Amino acid sequence: MIKPIYGLMAEFDNPTGLVNAARAAREKGYRKLDAFSPFPIEELTDALHLHHNKLPLIVLCGGILGGLTGFLMQYYVTVIYFPINIGGRPLDSWPSYIIITFELTILFGAISAVLGLLALCGLPMPYHPSFNVPRFALASRNRFFLCIEAEDPLFDHDQTIAFLETLAPREVSEVAH
């Protein structure tokens, strides 16, 4: 019995190789795959059909929540909790609330952008099987990797290796769990 593996990883020299390989793997029918590169590649996002994510919605909700918090907090404090006559202004002097409402909109929006980024990426994740591939350290320097995960219905150890070899990689390696 062979020990089950996480997947198979092919290494490429340049972004073009990786994008072509990712596209070929998609066309072949593989769906459980991921690519790794030292910088964002627009074409790779296209090739893997990754364009939609929920982050803008999260940030919108965060921003609206921040704006409401800012305005309602000031309204509550100045009108209900601590009403005080300053220069004869009305208690509900909403124009002077605008600045803090704006600031809290930005603050909550930015915090939800960062927390949303981490949540959607599943980070922090100190351990990931990819790190078991010795050459994977170069993914943050100058190498490009394509990983087909063993969970993919089409995954077959020998056939997938054979397929990856047709993509002209530098090297194909197994990713241990």
Added chain:
Amino acid sequence: MADEPQVIEPTAPRSIIAPGYTFGTVTDQIATVVLTGRTPVFWMACFSVGLGLLFLFLYAVALLMAKGVGIWGIRTPVMWGFAITNFVWWIGIGHAGTLISAILLLLNQRWRNSINRFAEAMTLFAVACAGMFPLLHLGRPWLFYWLFPYPNTMGVQPNFRSPLVWDVFAVSTYATVSLLFWYVGLMPDLATLRDRTTSRIARFTYGIMAMGWRGSAKHWSIYETASLLLAGLATPLVLSVHTVVSFDFTIAIVPGWHSTFFPPYFVAGAIYSGFAMVLALAIPLRSVYGLQGLITDKHLDNSAKVMLATGLIVAYSYILETFTAWYSGNVYEGAAIWNRMTGPYAGVYWLLITCNIILPQALWFKRIRSNPVLLFIWSIIVLVGMWLERFVIIVSSLAQDFLPSSWSVFVPTRWDWATYFGTIGLFLFLFFAFIRLLPMISIFEVRTLLPQAQVKEEVRG
């Protein structure tokens, strides 16, 4: 451009990064500054100066805590003195970092990629220095949390109609968002350092800070969205922060402060001084660390042009300020400006006009813009000029407001100067610690500038 008709390829991408770099060499050149065991003498010198001044700062603060704000020269009617001058100056310096990282990102100005990291760090540390002054100026800084609305046994709340409370929210939001933006930008580079280092402690530390970043395409696509959203949020924020700072003045009825053009005037001045600081940091750093291939003459030229443009807006504001004082027919406004030009602070006023308006006109000449040494000197001139501007606006207006019987001249004490130079020490200390511990240039963004980063599309049927 007209005399070079033969140029077919656009030259811009080539001039923002020297030819011949590969993904590996840019990574190694930037990462080595951090990962090497050898520290340049220049770094030692700057860090020592920073540390020395930081101790001066701590001493001045300890004395302030013990004796109160009376050790400064602030006396009625000039109760803001150096503290608010330095606050406005420092927070203005921070603005260039956010402008570079957010506004130039949205405008797709790719030359920003190699200067945004240290400019953002500059923002963060400048805001930290700025924040010291209002806190220390409180008199009892340990009660700073009274500035925030929280349920308390005193049964009182901040006055949300006051621009000083707006400032608390604006500056703390600015500091938080700058930190988040900077950290998000650092994550992929921390992963690079984690993978490059040979030291176990460094690998562990950078590994924890990188949060397990592995450059996955799924992550990159969300990451790019997050960067754009953060830039979109930071853009109105950076314009609003100095606007809110200027409200501290404009909402008051003091002559020389009560003007509607203060917000754009302050924002332009902030970017002016901020780019001066970017140049003052970039020029020595790139020559000490041999980064001329990444921070090229093009970057210095562009920054100098931004300085020139914002300097002209500032010059226009000075003229407008004088004109409005005359045109309004308001005797106090007129007297305030006249006192600035001829009164006890006339020397400072004309020095600021020289530093901020007259001398920077030299930046029209390419010979000045292409000479790093001269550009460094010019950036220091602008930094001094902008500090003098803050000083003149705050001190001269307060010193001579309405009734001559209440006028008084502000004289800074040695502790005013010690606190001011102390924060310069704090800034240098933090900045050079950053240079040594984190990559000062965004490695992954520089990789995208390389011609190899372009995907060559194959012909598909």
